[in-house]
Amino acid sequence: MFDDFFIRALVAGIGIAFVTGPLGCFVVWRRLSYFGDTLAHSALLGVTIAYTLEFNIAVSIFITSSIIALILVKLEKKTNLPGDALLGLLAHSSLAVGLVAIGFLTFIRFDIMGLLFGDILAVTTDDLLTIWIGGALILLVLKLIWKPLFASTVNYELAEAEGLNPDRAKAIFTILMAAIIAISIKMVGLLLITGMLIIPTAMARNLSDNPQKMVIFSIIGGLLSVFIGLFSSLEFNTPSGPSIVAAALVLFIFSLFKIKQTIQLKN
Amino acid sequence: MNIENNILVKLNEVGFQQNKKWLVKGVSLQVERGKIVTLIGPNGSGKSTTAKIALGIYKNIEGQVEKFTNNIGYVPQKISIDWTLPLRVKDFMLLTDVLKDDALDEALTLTGVKHLKDKNLGNLSGGEFQRVLLARAISKKPELLVLDEPVQGVDFTGEIALYELIKKISEKINCGILLISHDLHTVMTATDHVVCLNGHVCCSGSPKDVARNNEYKALFGEQASQTLSVYEHKHDHEHSNDGEIKKN
Numbered sequence: 001m002f003d004d005f006f007i008r009a010l011v012a013g014i015g016i017a018f019v020t021g022p023l024g025c026f027v028v029w030r031r032l033s034y035f036g037d038t039l040a041h042s043a044l045l046g047v048t049i050a051y052t053l054e055f056n057i058a059v060s061i062f063i064t065s066s067i068i069a070l071i072l073v074k075l076e077k078k079t080n081l082p083g084d085a086l087l088g089l090l091a092h093s094s095l096a097v098g099l100v101a102i103g104f105l106t107f108i109r110f111d112i113m114g115l116l117f118g119d120i121l122a123v124t125t126d127d128l129l130t131i132w133i134g135g136a137l138i139l140l141v142l143k144l145i146w147k148p149l150f151a152s153t154v155n156y157e158l159a160e161a162e163g164l165n166p167d168r169a170k171a172i173f174t175i176l177m178a179a180i181i182a183i184s185i186k187m188v189g190l191l192l193i194t195g196m197l198i199i200p201t202a203m204a205r206n207l208s209d210n211p212q213k214m215v216i217f218s219i220i221g222g223l224l225s226v227f228i229g230l231f232s233s234l235e236f237n238t239p240s241g242p243s244i245v246a247a248a249l250v251l252f253i254f255s256l257f258k259i260k261q262t263i264q265l266k267n
Numbered sequence: 268m269n270i271e272n273n274i275l276v277k278l279n280e281v282g283f284q285q286n287k288k289w290l291v292k293g294v295s296l297q298v299e300r301g302k303i304v305t306l307i308g309p310n311g312s313g314k315s316t317t318a319k320i321a322l323g324i325y326k327n328i329e330g331q332v333e334k335f336t337n338n339i340g341y342v343p344q345k346i347s348i349d350w351t352l353p354l355r356v357k358d359f360m361l362l363t364d365v366l367k368d369d370a371l372d373e374a375l376t377l378t379g380v381k382h383l384k385d386k387n388l389g390n391l392s393g394g395e396f397q398r399v400l401l402a403r404a405i406s407k408k409p410e411l412l413v414l415d416e417p418v419q420g421v422d423f424t425g426e427i428a429l430y431e432l433i434k435k436i437s438e439k440i441n442c443g444i445l446l447i448s449h450d451l452h453t454v455m456t457a458t459d460h461v462v463c464l465n466g467h468v469c470c471s472g473s474p475k476d477v478a479r480n481n482e483y484k485a486l487f488g489e490q491a492s493q494t495l496s497v498y499e500h501k502h503d504h505e506h507s508n509d510g511e512i513k514k515n
Binding site: 028029031147150151153154155157158159160161162163164205208209210211213214 | 323324337343346347348349351355364
């Protein structure tokens with residue numbers, strides 16, 4: 001069944017959409033889209049390390065991104081630079097270092113375009129296992145930390161005062177972000193993974209009046225984007241990542257009409 | 268829980284500094300079950316800071332905080348909620364605890380905002396939101412309630428009703444309350460113990476004792492002192508220093 005590359009890509013995409021939906025909601029609610037970008041950029045460094053040491057790519061990306069997240073926390077405490085400057089610094093320097101390192105690795109042929117924008121041809125049966133097992137783990141952990149994470153997203157002090165330990169939830173969430181990037185990079189590409197996290201969620205925001213609904217719509221949006229994106233990628237021979245994100249954008253644009261309607265109804 | 272004397276939270280010589288400036292220093296107080304302790308003081312005197320120290324929101328503090336309960340309801344002074352998050356009143360009510368629907372309805376009915384249950388939090392007025400905040404804090408029947416100016420923005424008649432409600436709740440569920448308020452009139456009638464802050468504890472005791480205190484007069488003026496005395500005449504009992512009721 002998984003012999004066909006397209007079926008593999010589709011199964012991988014479905015797995016990813018189930019995870020990016022709920023995580024994406026927190027990325028939007030907590031204003032972390034640039035943070036997600038930084039982690040994704042650092043993934044290139046993870047890929048180079050994986051090739052150099054002949055190591056599992058997903059694990060390597062996961063470790064590199066987690067380290068970058070730790071460095072960010074340290075820098076925020078030690079310097080007087082604003083958060084967005086630090087994010088930019090880490091994002092572009094890790095991308096640059098990653099690209100320089102690739103330049104040195106002349107003995108390996110890299111598909112840079114595939115890394116940056118995703119490649120459906122590259123999804124193997126092993127990748128499917130990584131995505132579905134990794135994705136299930138991410139969702140399980142997210143379910144466990146949902147209450148403190150959500151409460152502190154609404155208001156940190158309320159969560160802290162009423163004994164929910166929001167700092168721990170935040171730290172675990174950061175690890176989950178690194179994990180979703182690690183498992184979805186092959187499919188969506190490192191430049192566009194944040195798009196997969198936030199665009200279906202942005203669409204969902206336009207359609208929902210409560211958090212549960214937003215999570216569900218966000219998953220549905222992600223699934224639709226994967227279906228439409230992959231079919232058009234196959235049809236028009238376009239790279240998979242941009243096709244999926246462009247499909248998500250189209251859905252977002254449609255969702256704007258719904259807002260317009262509700263505003264008109266209110267008037 | 269400390270069964271012996273029903274203490275819920277105890278602050279011992281606590282202090283907190285931010286940017287090398289002490290916000291409060293040397294504050295000792297305790298909240299007991301069924302008692303209302305009120306913090307008063309001018310702006311910037313460290314009332315909210317003291318409450319946050321008691322709640323464990325501030326971590327690098329001087330002194331000791333002993334908490335004997337984890338069932339706490341908190342109404343913060345300022346709360347900013349990001350409207351990228353779609354949140355109805357009933358979602359907000361369930362934020363830190365799992366509640367049955369009737370517990371939720373009961374709390375919303377008590378603060379008079381049950382009709383807003385399905386409304387989006389972003390569409391509430393300041394006073395309505397304040398009532399929801401209070402409902403959320405009491406809905407889980409906490410052992411300790413920390414209320415930082417809980418009636419700000421509420422209309423005048425509502426204000427009195429809510430203070431009465433707070434008093435009633437403390438009796439009904441027998442919880443301890445740490446209350447911060449600017450409104451000397453209404454608060455004093457319902458308080459067991461007053462702590463007057465101005466970066467440190469400038470005086471504390473029963474409302475009557477505090478009203479007579481010279482430091483209190485210096486801080487709030489003679490007028491405020493008289494206000495308190497006037498209100499005390501409505502009492503049919505007196506409080507001793509530790510908040511116990513003394514029969515006349």
